[in-house]
Amino acid sequence: MDSAHADSVARVRQDSVNRATPGYVIDSILPVEEQLRRFRTGVPDTVRGFEGGAACRDELVRSFGRALAASDTAGLVRLTISRAEYAWLIYPESALSRPPYRQSPDLAWMRHAAASATGLQRLLDRLGGSRLEPLVSTCAETPVTEGDNRIWRDCAVRFELPPTGQQTLRLFSSIIERQGRFKILSYANGF
Secondary structure: OHHHHHHHHHHHHHHHHHOOOOOOOOOOOHHHHHHHHHHHOOOOOOOOOOOOOOOHHHHHHHHHHHHHHOOOOHHHHHHHHHHHHHHHHHHHHHHHHHHOOOOOOHHHHHHHHHHHHHHHHHHHHHHHOOOEEEEEOOOOOOEEEEEEEEEOOOOOEEEEEOEEEEEEEEOEEEEEEEEEEEEEEEOOOHH
């Protein structure tokens, strides 16, 4: 997460330099196709499906539990969607790419990534290193379908945490499924 923060700070600084340049033109009113093309700049176009993740929701949640117990930030990040997956597989089929919700992919990703990073840090601060067994997850009975993506919302995890006992919490917001692969959509959570 530190490198993502450093990249974000560097982009903000560069944007300030760009805006101070004589002749700078604000081009925020662009067709979504152009905004998406710009968002994809520097992102490999070889993404055809989810990298990593799991073959089913239960396996994904077990992997999540193991990574959380080990305070494995890199492992937890691998279980969630990447910017490339968002750019090529998720945003184009998302309701955020069309009216009435249309947002630029940059803005949508920035909001998504910020909420997920905050949730991940809170999750690690509160439960990192804790063994959560057995993990049982529940999500909404019917997923939201956006193109080839199926989004399982309202996910909660029931677990035993000594000495407090059994708890049920939202440890991540949603699980996304595409072509038989499952990943955590965001670590935005109940903390």
